[in-house]
Amino acid sequence: MYNKYTDILSKQFGCRVQKISVNAGFTCPNRDGSKGIGGCIYCNNHSFSPSYCNTATSIEEQIEEGIRFFSKYKSQKYIAYFQSYTNTYIGAGKSHTDEYESINILKNKYLRALSNSDVIGIAVGTRPDCVSEPLLDYFAELSKSRYVLVEYGVESTSNRTLAEINRGHTFEDSVWAIEETARRGITVGAHLILGLPGEDRDEIMTHALKISQLPINVLKIHQLQIIKDTVLCSRYMAAPDSYRLFTLDEYIDLLIDFIERLSPDIALDRFISQSTSEWLVAPNWNIKNFEFVHKLEKRMAELGAIQGSKFESIGK
Numbered sequence: 001m002y003n004k005y006t007d008i009l010s011k012q013f014g015c016r017v018q019k020i021s022v023n024a025g026f027t028c029p030n031r032d033g034s035k036g037i038g039g040c041i042y043c044n045n046h047s048f049s050p051s052y053c054n055t056a057t058s059i060e061e062q063i064e065e066g067i068r069f070f071s072k073y074k075s076q077k078y079i080a081y082f083q084s085y086t087n088t089y090i091g092a093g094k095s096h097t098d099e100y101e102s103i104n105i106l107k108n109k110y111l112r113a114l115s116n117s118d119v120i121g122i123a124v125g126t127r128p129d130c131v132s133e134p135l136l137d138y139f140a141e142l143s144k145s146r147y148v149l150v151e152y153g154v155e156s157t158s159n160r161t162l163a164e165i166n167r168g169h170t171f172e173d174s175v176w177a178i179e180e181t182a183r184r185g186i187t188v189g190a191h192l193i194l195g196l197p198g199e200d201r202d203e204i205m206t207h208a209l210k211i212s213q214l215p216i217n218v219l220k221i222h223q224l225q226i227i228k229d230t231v232l233c234s235r236y237m238a239a240p241d242s243y244r245l246f247t248l249d250e251y252i253d254l255l256i257d258f259i260e261r262l263s264p265d266i267a268l269d270r271f272i273s274q275s276t277s278e279w280l281v282a283p284n285w286n287i288k289n290f291e292f293v294h295k296l297e298k299r300m301a302e303l304g305a306i307q308g309s310k311f312e313s314i315g316k
């Protein structure tokens with residue numbers, strides 16, 4: 001009924017493959033003034049880093065701890081997931097001074113994760129305005145021997161929304177980064193948030209169409225969450241009725257409409273994000289990822305819904 005990323009990885013590597021989050025001490029250009037100040041209005045990086053993943057321990061130790069944690073689920077191979085902040089950005093004032101030196105600093109971090117023999121590759125989460133052609137050339141070279149996924153925070157295809165959430169980049173930046181990455185034969189991931197401020201159902205459905213026109217291999221989607229200590233949280237607290245947050249069932253139906261309009265070639269990785277209860281303000285669905293997937297698949301089966309079934313018709 002939909003194209004599962006986990007199935008693609010299992011088929012490619014012949015075993016269960018698990019991502020291990022790594023916090024390699026990167027920062028964010030949308031916080032330090034290089035691209036913007038204050039960050040995206042919904043972002044609080046503390047709210048989603050797993051407990052084994054903090055910069056007090058080395059990259060190698062985080063990988064080992066992650067492998068210990070996941071080995072009980074019979075995972076056999078691992079992808080080091082550079083998740084927190086912007087994992088191709090070495091800091092204000094440094095990124096463009098010496099491209100060669102910057103790439104060497106980044107390479108060192110990626111190669112340390114790859115030094116564990118159980119790690120088959122890396123997934124690098126970043127902003128579309130934080131990759132350069134030389135860095136993509138390096139990823140292309142690395143991807144000849146290791147699995148490399150570059151995952152871009154696209155979040156929305158609307159420039160009005162991107163300005164509203166203070167992303168500090170445009171949709172055109174995303175298109176450039178995605179096309180340049182795919183052109184080099186690197187696996188491309190994208191991340192979208194459904195339900196951003198000011199977006200109604202019709203606008204959300206246009207994201208499916210626009211994303212489907214791009215050479216994206218893997219898509220992660222999640223619901224808008226209101227997280228403590230964010231600009232969005234302050235705005236929400238001041239005027240909660242101005243924000244349209246979905247109930248769990250509403251979100252599942254919205255997601256199914258979205259998946260039906262999405263190209264069947266794009267593999268789907270995740271559908272929700274789960275901030276810990278100490279950080280989450282709303283919506284509080286209190287559901288684990290596997291429970292959500294089960295509910296989604298049950299509902300898709302009830303409706304006879306199939307990824308891409310409305311993809312062509314919407315393009316005409």
Ligand code: SF4
Pocket residue numbers: 028029030031038039040043044045084085086127153
């Ligand atoms: S979501 Fe990413 S780009 Fe935005 S402020 Fe947070 S770390 Fe920076």
